[in-house]
Amino acid sequence: xxxxxxxxxxxxxxxxxxxxxxRVFCCAGTACLSAExxxxxxxxxxxxxxxxxxxxxxxxxxxxxxLCSQGPLVRVEIAGAAPRLYGTVSPMLARLIITEHVTPALxxxxxxxxxxxxxxxxxxxxxxxFTQQERVVLDRIDQAxxxxxxxALAHGAYxxxxxxxxxxxxxxxxxxxxxxxxxxxxxxxxxxQKWANAAGTAAEQRFIICNGDEGDPGAYVDRSILEGxxxxxxxxxLLAGHAVGARRGYVYVRAEYxxxxxxxSTAIKQAREQGILGDAVLGSPFRFDCEVITAAGAFVCxxxxxxxxxxxGQRGTPxxxxxxxxxxxxxxxxxxISNVETLANLPRIIARGADWFRTIGTTDSPGTKVxxxxxxxxxxGLLEVPMGTSLRTVIDTLGGGSKTGRPVCGVQxxxxxxxxxxxxxxxxxxxxxxxxxxxxxVGSGGMIVLDEDDxxxxxxxxxxxxxxxxxxxxCAACRIGTHQLLNLATKIRQNGATDADLALIDRLAKTMxxxxxxxxxxxxxxxxxxxxxxxxxxxxxxxxxxGGAA
Numbered sequence: 001x002x003x004x005x006x007x008x009x010x011x012x013x014x015x016x017x018x019x020x021x022x023r024v025f026c027c028a029g030t031a032c033l034s035a036e037x038x039x040x041x042x043x044x045x046x047x048x049x050x051x052x053x054x055x056x057x058x059x060x061x062x063x064x065x066x067l068c069s070q071g072p073l074v075r076v077e078i079a080g081a082a083p084r085l086y087g088t089v090s091p092m093l094a095r096l097i098i099t100e101h102v103t104p105a106l107x108x109x110x111x112x113x114x115x116x117x118x119x120x121x122x123x124x125x126x127x128x129x130f131t132q133q134e135r136v137v138l139d140r141i142d143q144a145x146x147x148x149x150x151x152a153l154a155h156g157a158y159x160x161x162x163x164x165x166x167x168x169x170x171x172x173x174x175x176x177x178x179x180x181x182x183x184x185x186x187x188x189x190x191x192x193q194k195w196a197n198a199a200g201t202a203a204e205q206r207f208i209i210c211n212g213d214e215g216d217p218g219a220y221v222d223r224s225i226l227e228g229x230x231x232x233x234x235x236x237x238l239l240a241g242h243a244v245g246a247r248r249g250y251v252y253v254r255a256e257y258x259x260x261x262x263x264x265s266t267a268i269k270q271a272r273e274q275g276i277l278g279d280a281v282l283g284s285p286f287r288f289d290c291e292v293i294t295a296a297g298a299f300v301c302x303x304x305x306x307x308x309x310x311x312x313g314q315r316g317t318p319x320x321x322x323x324x325x326x327x328x329x330x331x332x333x334x335x336x337i338s339n340v341e342t343l344a345n346l347p348r349i350i351a352r353g354a355d356w357f358r359t360i361g362t363t364d365s366p367g368t369k370v371x372x373x374x375x376x377x378x379x380x381g382l383l384e385v386p387m388g389t390s391l392r393t394v395i396d397t398l399g400g401g402s403k404t405g406r407p408v409c410g411v412q413x414x415x416x417x418x419x420x421x422x423x424x425x426x427x428x429x430x431x432x433x434x435x436x437x438x439x440x441x442v443g444s445g446g447m448i449v450l451d452e453d454d455x456x457x458x459x460x461x462x463x464x465x466x467x468x469x470x471x472x473x474x475c476a477a478c479r480i481g482t483h484q485l486l487n488l489a490t491k492i493r494q495n496g497a498t499d500a501d502l503a504l505i506d507r508l509a510k511t512m513x514x515x516x517x518x519x520x521x522x523x524x525x526x527x528x529x530x531x532x533x534x535x536x537x538x539x540x541x542x543x544x545x546x547g548g549a550a
Contacts, residue, residue, distance in 0.1 A: 002162040003283045006153065006274055013154040020058040022102055024048075025075040025142065026094075029064030029227055030220070030259055031381070032071035036091060040072045043091040047098035057102060060151070063141040063228015067129055068381035075142070078105055084114070085123045093121060129379045129398050134360065136368045137344045138384045141228035146263050149270035152231040158276055160350035161238050165284045172243040173199060176346070179354035180366040185211060185302075185339030186417055186443045186519075188365075188432040191346075197326040198334040199244040206246040207330045208237045208290070209337045211307060212253040212260065215299035216415020217466065219446030220372045222340035224382050226253065226260035229344065230267035234290065236343030238281065239350060240336050241288045249290035250330075252307055254297050265292050299416070299470035303518045304329075304337045306472065317472045318518035341370055341445070361387030365431040375412070375448035378403035385430070392426040395449055406451040410534070414443025416463055416470075417523040419530030420456060439530060441523075456535055460528040461489045467524035478521025481512040489528055496542030502532065 002010070017023070026032075026041050041061060048057050065073045070087030074097060077083045086097060096118060105112040114122070144151040152158075164172055177192025198206055210233055214222040226233060237249045251268075253261050268290060271277045277289050293311055300306045301316040308330050310316035329335025345367060349357045358366045365387040371394065373380050378400035385394060391411060395401065402408050410422045419440040421428070428434050435442050450456065464486040473479040488505050491497075509525035516522045532539060 002158065003275060006158070006162075006276070006282065009150055009274065010153040013150040017058065017154060021056045021106060022053075022076065022078045023058040023060060024097070024102065025060045025062050025065075025077070027063075027065040027071060027073040027142070028061040028146075029068070029071075029224060031064065031068035032073060033259070035071050037072045039091045040074065040089050040094045043094035044074070044098060047095040051098060051103050053098070053102065053106075056106060057098075061145050061147070062143065063146050064224040064382050065142040066138070066382045067123070067379060069377075069379055070123065070381075076101060078102070081105065082125065086118075086121045087123050088121060093118075127379075129381070129383065129400070132393070132398050133384050134368055134386050135384050136348050136360070137225065137232070137341055137370055138229075138382070139348070140232075141225070144229070146228050146230055147266050149231065149267065149274060152229070152267075156351070157231040157347075158235055158282070160347040161235050161242075161276070162282055164239055164242060164350050165282060165286060169199065169243045169245065172239065172350070175354050176243070176349065179349045179357040180364075181342070181345055181349060181357065182365065182432065183338060184341035184345070184369065184445070186414065186441055188442070191338065191342060194326050194336055194338075195240065195243050197324070198246075198336050201327050201334040203334050205248075205333045206244050207333055207335045208240045208244070208246045208249040209307065209311070209330065209335060210237055210249065210251040210343055211302065211304065211337055211339045212251060212257070213295050213302040213307060214257075214340075214444055215254065215297070215302050215470070216417070216444045216446045217463070218372065218374045218412070218448045219415050219444040221370045221382065221445035223257050223260050224372070225340050225344050225370070226251075226257070226264055230264045231271070232344040232347055233264070233340055234267055234271055234277070236338070236346035237290055238276070238288055239346045240338065240343070242286055244334070244336055246336070247287045247289075249288065250311055251290060251292045252295055252301075252311065253292060255294040256297055261292060261294055268292065298472070299466075300472045300518065300520055303520065306518070307337065308335065315472075317474045320517065339444075362429070362431050364433055369430060369442060369445065371445045371447045373399050373447050373449065376402045376404055376406075376408065376451045376454070377449040387431050388429045390427050390429050391421065394430070394447065395426065399449065402449065402451045404451050404453065406453055408449060409452045409454065410450045410456070412448040412450065412459065412527070413446070414441040415446045416467060417441050417443045417519060417526065418446075419526040420450070420460070420534060421530070422534040425534075439526065439533075456531050456538060457489070457493055457540070460531045461486065461493065463527040464489055464524065467520060471520060471524075475515070475517040475521060477512050477515040478517070478524065481508055481516070481521065482524050484508055485512075485525060485528060492540060496540040498542050501542075502539075505529075505532070
């Protein structure tokens with residue numbers, strides 16, 4: 001049970017929110033803030049004051065509302081009326097929302113009709129981007145202010161932790177094992193098994209690490225969760241710490257995620273003040289605290305052993321495994337490393353039960369997955385769907401197809417670790433097994449939609465150049481192999497490919513995948529190899545008179 005003080009804070013905030021006739025939510029995620037979002041917020045505040053609505057209208061800054069391509073976004077909720085979501089809101093439109101929507105709606109009630117110029121900016125109520133999602137991890141990201149712990153508490157934050165503290169650690173481990181939750185960072189390793197490995201290793205000290213080093217081009221899932229619902233991640237770390245007997249945690253976030261770093265740091269400070277972190281978590285004997293570590297931005301530090309070295313103050317380079325971090329990790333102690341989305345799932349599973357979680361998704365890949373849809377998608381942004389949903393459903397139904405009007409020719413999924421999937425394979429389901437059969441991965445959730453005008457070989461070269469720059473250089477397979485693959489791909493772009501070039505690329509790629517020390521070198525050939533395999537007609541050939549496709 002929560003402490004009396006925490007319960008009082010939660011109930012007071014719920015009562016405060018219930019006292020408003022209208023609540024206006026303004027997206028304060030990175031995408032909206034980069035498109036005049038701060039000015040939109042200030043315009044809403046000014047207009048509310050001008051119309052003397054401070055006591056009747058609550059203004060709330062939220063995390064990412066999802067539909068980033070239509071940002072800035074503002075949602076109006078008035079008691080007794082259907083919510084209204086506005087897209088591409090300018091500061092002037094924000095003032096008009098208060099002047100021509102909120103004020104007359106509160107004054108006239110049922111007689112109010114939305115003016116036509118506002119209706120043109122209101123998004124359809126039945127937009128598939130929202131209606132076809134199933135939100136678990138993102139269930140409160142667009143409902144609560146990420147910088148006010150009172151708001152998070154009012155929406156159920158730390159309720160699961162209060163219940164879990166009354167359970168034995170072994171019971172928590174079994175519950176997560178039964179749920180079938182798998183790591184959402186790309187590898188898909190069973191979370192419950194990782195906990196069991198760490199708890200079963202003899203040690204005086206254990207650690208929990210949140211891996212927020214999201215470096216894949218086109219991926220912003222972890223960043224958005226950290227910005228929009230940091231308390232879910234902190235609660236997940238507390239649950240993991242109680243289960244395995246850890247007393248210390250680290251949130252490892254790349255330094256360029258300034259907003260995420262600030263909001264997580266604020267959330268940790270507020271959680272300490274509420275007695276949620278510290279020597280007596282919620283008044284129990286359980287001790288746990290955490291801190292933010294800002295990473296320098298090296299892609300390889302997303303690999304868990306390199307991440308550990310970075311936290312220890314060493315150069316972030318991977319080491320051979322085993323031993324795995326759950327057996328011998330940070331400073332030689334058992335360490336559970338989970339990515340942001342995995343941790344954010346934990347409070348939901350503990351609150352609703354493993355059986356509920358298994359009703360979502362597939363038998364082998366239960367639950368949901370959050371994706372960042374980008375590229376040529378007409379409706380781009382952050383979305384969450386059950387595992388087992390097809391790529392076509394995400395791209396055509398939720399994403400609205402191609403924004404250019406040109407046919408979708410494929411999708412890049414999973415960032416550097418994934419591959420290029422052609423249009424004829426878009427009926428493949430989003431699950432670990434199905435993606436593996438295509439030679440790809442679900443990965444970190446980045447999904448870049450491609451149309452027929454995209455230069456796929458150029459895209460493959462971009463990912464190879466990225467791998468060259470991000471390789472730590474420790475193993476020759478990656479250090480030399482990425483350079484040679486890029487040289488061969490560049491040669492093909494400039495002069496066309498010979499059969500000998502293609503054979504050499506195939507041999508080099510297989511060598512890298514078999515002998516590289518970490519996932520960066522193993523994955524680096526995937527974009528190029530998937531292009532060569534799936535679009536042979538687009539390969540420039542040197543053995544034709546015009547150098548075109550054979």
